[in-house]
Amino acid sequence: MQDQPVLSWKVAGLLLGLLLITATALVKPLGVSTQYVVTDAIVLHRAAPNATESNEYLSKYGERDDWGIGYGWMLVFGMFVGGGLSAFITKRFRQRENPSLPSMWREEFGSSSPRRMMHAFAGGALLLFGARLAGGCTSGHMISGISQLTIGSFIFGISIFASGIVTARLLYKRRLAL
Amino acid sequence: MKLVLGLVIGMAFGAILQLGGASSYKKIMGSLLLKDLDVIKLILMSIAVGTVGIYALDLVDMANISIKPTYVVGITIAGLIFGVGFAVAGYCPGTCIVAAAEGKTDAVVTILGGLAGALIYALVYPAFKGLIEITNYGEVTFASAFGVNGIWVAIPFSAVLFLLMFKVLKDRY
Numbered sequence: 001m002q003d004q005p006v007l008s009w010k011v012a013g014l015l016l017g018l019l020l021i022t023a024t025a026l027v028k029p030l031g032v033s034t035q036y037v038v039t040d041a042i043v044l045h046r047a048a049p050n051a052t053e054s055n056e057y058l059s060k061y062g063e064r065d066d067w068g069i070g071y072g073w074m075l076v077f078g079m080f081v082g083g084g085l086s087a088f089i090t091k092r093f094r095q096r097e098n099p100s101l102p103s104m105w106r107e108e109f110g111s112s113s114p115r116r117m118m119h120a121f122a123g124g125a126l127l128l129f130g131a132r133l134a135g136g137c138t139s140g141h142m143i144s145g146i147s148q149l150t151i152g153s154f155i156f157g158i159s160i161f162a163s164g165i166v167t168a169r170l171l172y173k174r175r176l177a178l
Numbered sequence: 179m180k181l182v183l184g185l186v187i188g189m190a191f192g193a194i195l196q197l198g199g200a201s202s203y204k205k206i207m208g209s210l211l212l213k214d215l216d217v218i219k220l221i222l223m224s225i226a227v228g229t230v231g232i233y234a235l236d237l238v239d240m241a242n243i244s245i246k247p248t249y250v251v252g253i254t255i256a257g258l259i260f261g262v263g264f265a266v267a268g269y270c271p272g273t274c275i276v277a278a279a280e281g282k283t284d285a286v287v288t289i290l291g292g293l294a295g296a297l298i299y300a301l302v303y304p305a306f307k308g309l310i311e312i313t314n315y316g317e318v319t320f321a322s323a324f325g326v327n328g329i330w331v332a333i334p335f336s337a338v339l340f341l342l343m344f345k346v347l348k349d350r351y
Contacts (some may be wrong), residue, residue, distance in 0.1 A: 004215060005195040005197060005198055005199025005202070005205070005216075006198075007194075007197040007198050007199075007258040008198075009198060009216040009217070009219040009220040010219075010221060010259070011198075011269070012194055012195075012199075012200070012217065012220050012221060012223075013198070013220040013221070013223020013224045013226075013227070014195060014220070014222035014223055014224075014227055015190075015193050015194045015198075016191075016195075016198070016223070016224065016227075016228075017219065017223060017224040017225070017226065017227025017228040017231065017324060017335065018227060018231070019187065019190050019194060020224060020227075020228040020231070020232070021227070021228055021231030021232055021235065022187070023187050023234055024228075024231075024232050024235065024241050024242055024243065025189075025240050025241060025242070026183060026242075027180070027183060027184075027187070027242060028242045028244050028292065029185075029232075029242075029243075029244055030191060032271050032272040032275070033202060033271045033272075033292075033296075034298060034339060036271065036292050036293055036295075036296035037233075037296045037299075037300065037326075039199075039271075039293060039296075040296050040297045040300065044243055044297075048272060054189075054235060055300055055301070055303075056303055056304060057218065057299065057300040057303035058300045065319075066294035069181070070180070070184075071184040072184065073181045073184070074180075074181045074182075074184030074185045074188060075185070075188035075191065076188060076272075076275060077184075077185065077188060078184060078185040078187065078188020078189040078191070079188045079189070079190060079191050079192030079195070079272060079275045079276055079279075080188075080190050080194060080275050080276070080278065081185070081192065081279070082187070082188060082189030082190060082191065082192030082193040082196070082279075083192030083193060083196040083201060083275065083276030083277075083279040083280065084192075084195045084279030084280065085189070085193065086192070086193040086197050086283070087196050087279060087280040090197070091345075092196070092280060093280055093281050094280070094281035096258065096281075096282065097281075099281055099282060099283045100282075100283040100284045100287075101284070102203035102204060102207075102268065102282075102284070103204070103206060103274050104199050104201065104203060104204045104262065105268075108281025111223065112277055116216045116284050117216065117284060117287050119266050119267065119284075119289045120267050120268075120269075120284040120285070120287040120291060121287050121288070121294070122263075122266055122267075122291060122292060123262075123263045123264070123265075123266035123267025123268070123269070123288060123291060123295075124263065124267050124269075124274065124287065124288035124289060124290065124291025124294070124295060125263070125265060125291040125294050125295035125298065126259055126260065126263025126266065126267075126291040127260055127263035127267060127269075127270060127271055127290065127291075127292055127295060128263075128271060128290070128291075128292040128293070128294075128295030128296040128299065129259055129263075129295040129296070129298060129299050130257065130258075130259035130260030130263060131265075131271055131296075132295075132299040132300075133253075133256035133258055133259070133299065133306060134252070134253050134256035134257060134260065135246045135247070135253075135310075135311075137260070137270055137272065138221075138270040138271065138272060138273070139191075139225045139272045140246070142221060142225075142259055143224055143225060143228065143244065144219060144228075144244075145245075145246055146206040146225050146229070147224075147225050147228035147229040147232055147300070148229070148243055148244070148245055148319060148328075149229065149246065149319040149320040149321050149328060149331055149332065149335065149336070150245050150246055150317075150319050151248045151315070151318050151319060151323065152246055152247065152248030152249065152253045152315075152318075153246065154320075155250060155253050155254055155257065156257045156260075157250070157255025157257070158257070159253070159254045159255075159256075159258050159260075159261060160257045160261040160264060161261065162257075162260075162261060163212075163258040163259075163260075163261030163262050163265075163279050164210045164261035164262070164263075164264040164265045165210050165211075165255070165261075165265075167210075167261065167262045167264075167265035167266060168207060168210035168211050168265040169286075171265060171266070172207070172211055172294055175211075176211065
């Protein structure tokens, strides 16, 4: 079990900062969460074109005949490719005993995969609902936004950690009591 | 060309998150439980470097700065919702992409949940639009609010972050 990250937070943070500077110089700051909407819009435009066109929010992310893959979508696709490659090369691909269960989760909640999947799905839905309401996520608001000194991004960062810390403590009550 | 550039920048982004342990459920939950602050320090480091770099580039007009609007009430509520999702999933919208690429199937489900959450937002957008309109101060930063060039805020802010990373949080976590 390869448990420890390859890079220290110092090196990874430095590289991420340099990447953010590079991206901002060449194109724009980093962002991820918009692409969930773009992906929804790409799929739905084919499945239900009229309903998609008439949805006020989705229609902001594409025009008739132009619901497609752009720079931002390729960036997120690249994250999948780059993350997969580095996991593979550093022998950290599929290292879990059960691919759906983090070991920390198993110690607290037992080895029920469906239960973990329910949390993973509900958590994902809350993440993107919040990110779309805020206009960005950990990358767009926190890393890119705070780096650009955006006041709303500081507010977003503080409220994420406020509710994240409370929720984590409620979930891991037993672990904390030990 | 833009598409290739997106792919390359994305690959670097994904690899850095993976190599830094930011796509690890345990590392993310460790941060939220305040037991292991490596992921938080990774983010702080990227901001400390990024903010000075971006506003230094801006001095020579080379930064494509993109400021998001600050709507205090809507962003606070959004952050509170996001934070619950962060702790329940144990990933964020970017790290679940990387974790899925590592073969973690719960992260694949988080991506699917994310697609559903974004769709739900699109469907209820007319009802929530008001939250974006009230207390909206527009594209305001700590530099524009003080009427100074960004670099003059970025340098001291970065210094504070370095102090936080290497002095305040150093031995405690």
